[in-house]
Amino acid sequence: MDALLELFRLEQPPWQMVLRGSAIYWFLLIVFRFLLRRDIGSLGVADLLFVVLIADASSNAMQGDYKTIGDGLVLILTLVTWNYLLDWASYRSPRVWRLLAPRPEPLVRHGQIMHRTLRRELITVEELMAKLREKGIGDLSRVRVARLEGDGQLSVLTYEP
Structure with missing residues (x-):
């Protein structure tokens, strides 16, 4: 004991x-x-x-x-x-x-990649495109806005088909 x-x-x-x-x-x-x-x-x-x-x-x-x-x-x-x-x-x-919590950062706006934000967050275009493909998006022109959220997740809003 x-x-x-x-x-x-x-x-x-x-x-x-x-x-x-x-x-x-x-x-x-x-x-x-x-x-x-x-x-x-x-x-x-x-x-x-x-x-x-x-x-x-x-x-x-x-x-x-x-x-x-x-x-x-x-x-x-x-x-x-x-x-x-x-x-x-x-x-x-x-x-x-x-x-x-870091604030959300736009990575794509109106189909255009925000290269300055990608550089600041140290994300390559290839990484971004891979994450978009995982969400079923292969064409940037469909993306209204894609944001890197504070928790590291990618949120995407698309234009309606």
Whole structure:
């Protein structure tokens, strides 16, 4: 029984783990949101960040990089809390949502490719055309507007046949 209790004992002050976890979460959120490009069809930035950090924290706790499971659980709880709070704040406040989610960018307007936007988003014409073909569109003249949404998905509005 003592061995089991020893596994869950906290060796580091919880405030220190909360502070470290929070600092890393916010740093990576800023890096992913503002410095890295989004890919067509990728996970949302916050989702990717959450998965990576939870995997890392869980891995460290399981591998023994933390001295106890309790230390790992405090860090995981910190990350889960930040993820929930950001989701909640995004739901409640359009201002927070706009800050965290990139705005939609037009890739095609009235059948014309917006090359400047493609360059800024680091998307090739071939990638764009492949995504349009996946949506059953082979002719650009049918596209009224195609946008790269904040979550990385491509949305397309076509002219009526």
